[in-house]
Amino acid sequence: MTAQSRVHVTGRLLDVNGQREIPRGLMGVHAFPKLTPEVAQEWGIDCVRHIHFAPGSGSIAWDKEGKLRAPFKDMAVVIDCQGDRYQHALVLSNPAYEEFFTRIGRQYAQKCKELGWRGYAEFWNEPYLNWAERSRKNYDPRLYDVSKAADDGPVTIKGWDEPLKYLRWRRLCAADDKGKINHLVPVPAGAKPGDKFDYELKLYFTEKGVKTYTVVEKWDVYDPTAVSFWSGKQNYDFYMWMFLPWAKAIKATNPEVTVIGGWDFPINSDRWKAWELLYKPMIDEAIQWLDGVSEHHYGSNTRVNAATYEVVVGYVMAEHGKRLRCFNTETAGCVDPAVPGNRHGNATPYGAYNYGLRDIIELIWRSPDKAVSRTAHGSLTPGWGGGGDEFLFKLLKDLRGPLVYCTSDDLEVWPAAAINGDKLVVVLFNDRQEKRAIDVHIDAPAGTTLLPGRKVWVEPAEALSFAEQPLAASGTALATRLDLPGKAGVKLVLPFVGEAPKDVQVMRRQYFARGVLRPVEPGKPATFAVAVDAAALADAHAAFIKVVLENHRGGGTVRLNGTAIALPQHDWITEVPVDPKLLRSRNELVFEAAAGAYQVDIASLVIDHPAPKPGAAP
CATH class of the missing domain: 3.20.20.80 (Glycosidases)
Structure with a gap:
């Protein structure tokens, strides 16, 4: 079976915007x-x-x-x-x-x-x-001055002189057949005290079925600015x-x-x-x-x-x-x-x-x-x-320690790696629905030699158990093929001998554009400006657009400083690799829609570059 995804665990220590450890x-x-x-x-x-x-x-x-x-x-x-x-x-x-x-x-x-x-x-x-619904802790009329109540009028906390900006009084409430007020039941428009009406509260903590309620006069507090139950x-x-x-x-x-x-x-x-x-x-x-x-x-x-x-x-x-x-x-x-x-x-x-x-x-x-x-x-x-x-x-107990720089050519295959003492620990997760053949290349940390390790996963049974297989390894690199089921993960543990580097070797820096939750429609692009650090750009060895997309069904394009790049059919965090040579200290990202509309929640540029040598100026 031909590999569908490729992951490279470089063995090099990584700094992500100042974060250096798991x-x-x-x-x-x-x-x-x-x-x-x-x-x-x-x-x-x-x-x-x-x-x-x-x-x-x-x-x-x-x-x-x-x-x-x-x-x-x-x-x-x-x-x-x-x-x-x-x-x-x-x-x-x-x-x-x-x-x-x-x-x-x-x-x-x-x-x-x-x-x-x-x-x-x-x-x-x-x-x-x-505070809002269920027990309505902040809407308890006993906390407020009822003597100042007027239908749809402002609400004043007991002992305060000035009313609150948003809370309002309402005079009519719904009572059940036992006379208990249920604040979650809305009173029909135009109803008068004594009127009866049927209503079903479809909430998990209430009894199922339609119930009959009676409209009663009793002061209640509500917030008309609330757009939902919260x-x-x-x-x-x-x-x-x-x-x-x-x-x-x-x-x-x-x-x-x-x-x-x-x-x-x-x-x-x-x-x-x-x-x-x-x-x-x-x-x-x-x-x-x-x-x-x-x-x-x-x-x-x-x-x-x-x-x-x-x-x-x-x-x-x-x-x-x-x-x-x-x-x-x-x-x-x-x-x-x-x-x-x-x-x-x-x-x-x-x-x-x-x-x-x-x-x-x-x-x-x-x-x-x-x-x-x-x-x-x-x-x-x-x-x-x-x-x-x-x-x-x-x-995940041994997934601890300094972060290790990894790459993946698949948006749905995620590697996480760390050096924990004298072992390299890698966890892979396949977020696709189907099984994925993944070629994994692992480099030993500089100055070390890999030893035989193990592959560990959890069996998806009613009573869970760990499964384990030996992982043959030696020398300074390991190449292996994994057939990873959909929506599943696996851990690779590789001991090594020798002294691993202590200093960060790769730095990843992210630069955000201003503006969030921007709609993109055919003929109505969304434009973002992104400034990046010139020093990081000078020796960048990798770069990508990192964008959060919603409802992108394909066909979208992003223009990076005028160069058109197709967006993958993907939602939420989406990384789009780009040639670092396309980047400038000041960049323009223009998102376009060919057919259906979508939304750009946030846009950024990410640059990977070598860390300064120990003792050198950053």
Whole structure:
């Protein structure tokens, strides 16, 4: 069978926009009860995220005596999330909220400084959800001054003089046959108190079937700016009123603490409305104190998630000149049952394992400089990650250490490689639906000789198990053919003798254009300007256009400084190799559509060039 894809693992150490190692935080967990040092070591868990229901200044990393404790003290990333979705925004009940959040931010940062601890502080878990719907924590009429209520009139917090900008009162509600108000049921237009109507709530947490409701008079609060079940502009204000004093206090006390803000759901939700209404405004308003953005993805397309990281980091680099990082603080291979309308679909053990593998390997291959954490939710719970996450973490346990420069001629075949001590570890993932014949060429790190190794994978059975085959290797290179099933991965472990290089040998630099979410239609191209570093360009040995595409069904073209290049029929992160000689210090990218419209979410140019010799000027 002729090889369909080619991968080259060069053995050379790689720096991707300053990131030089496998992001250990991708091997993380959330909601893992009683995680012991032994289990963390056995599985290879390097990151934990913990929710503090009531926001405060504590950390799971230290004990009641304030001393760092195992297993957290040895982990790469420990995220303390202050505040939970079942807790209403404290601005609604604490008149001194600014002083409170300033104090707890300062206390957390000071404790990290005293311990020499690199803290990761996240603000609030999933404020997009229960603040708005399901339990409607921030819409509870008891938190507001009902004496000022008027139908469709503004809402005032108890004890405040001025009304809020966005919340409104409504007078009519729907009551069930037991007289209980159901705020999720819309009252028909023109209905009067006492009228009855039938309605079916098709939400996973409600009973199935049509029910009869009665229109009753009772004051209720809602946000007309909300475009879906998730938070609108008023909850955005509540969030920022608390987040900003907290973040400012942390950074003023200890700039080494990483401050993470976000809404904890997919950044592109509802065709990027989440970005437009919540994520982007937060970034713009808090950029001075913000280090990272958090998101959650459950059972969704992991490639979409990776693409949103490109948009976040690219937007901030182009508009603010700052490099933010992205933090997944919950994920699993099943859909999130907390989302209205979703019913929990159990993930099989292999499904949970493979969902995580696909997610992690693409992030290492394409975005090791952007992704800091990935915390698997429910790794011990059947139907979530139970039975699968253990194999995921154990397979990737030795994928640690300095990044190794790889190439692939196939957009759907992803290599991730690292030098871990005296072995070269390579993980390949085939994202195509069908089996792929892959020619893999592996060069030993300079100054070393390869020894016989092994090929390891997970068998897709109901009860998972590892399978292993010997991998014959010797000398300074290995050429092998892999027949890799669709949507599957494999690990190659190659010991070596000799001393591997310690210094970076290849530098990869990415240069973003300004402008996101740009439509491209026939006759209506989208033009981007991209400036690149002249020194990197001078000795570039490889370059590519890196673009996030949506709904590109083929036929699109990009003109790089006037040279037309066909776009592959591909969506989300798409790399288009180009001759470095086509690049200039200032470049123009023009995306054109021949037939159907598509969208360019973010565009950039990437240059690979040799690293300066040790001791030489960069």
